Amino acid sequence: MMLKFRPLTAYTWKDFEALFGEKGACGGCWCMWWRLSAKEFEASKGEPNRRAMRKLVKSGQIPGIIAYLDGEAVAWCSVAPRSHFPRLERSRILKPVDAEPVWSIVCLFITKSHRKKGLSVRLLQAAASFARKNGAKVVEGYAVDPRKGKTPDTFAYHGPVSAYRGAGFAEVARRSPTRPIMRKQLK
Secondary structure (H helix, E strand, O other): OOEEEEEOOOOOHHHHHHHHOOOOOOOOOOOOHHHOOHHHHHHHOOHHHHHHHHHHHHOOOOOEEEEEEOOEEEEEEEEEEHHHOHHHHOOOOOOOOOOOOOEEEEEEEEOHHHOOOOHHHHHHHHHHHHHHHOOOOEEEEEOEOOOOOOOOHHHOOOOEHHHHHHOOOEEEEEOOOOOEEEEEEOO
16 A cells, blocks of 8 residues: 555645545544543534644644545554543543653544455554654554454544554553553654
């Protein structure tokens, strides 16, 4: 697969909208779940979340990268400094491992037609490269590691632990049987 990766900017906004569709990827999320409190998120599902993400992009922040195949947006990865995701700070399971500043990968979204083709590994590699180019020394993600059976796609948006391992990440903490924290040191 000849993939290209581009940051989400005002220039690529229309591609992001097309990728996420009318429903905002999953239940009107628009990748705002980790950026808002539970109460704020519930009140903002759908169009308010889309506007909030658009405002973030217009402000000059780059909240992640888009993967393209033959010019079509086929996948998304939310990657930014951990401080951009306040909900992480309130999580018992995903609280900081140490005091080292990290960038966080909080979401992978791949169109149905491109799932199960190894795209998650490539997306994670590109996210790590993007973080490194923007000054990160460490990037971490919060993988899903199902104990039995398969995790439904709706709940696998963090990415499977196997994809993180395939992209060169190593487990550094596990406070829940199914949610390892995976890290990659960037050079």
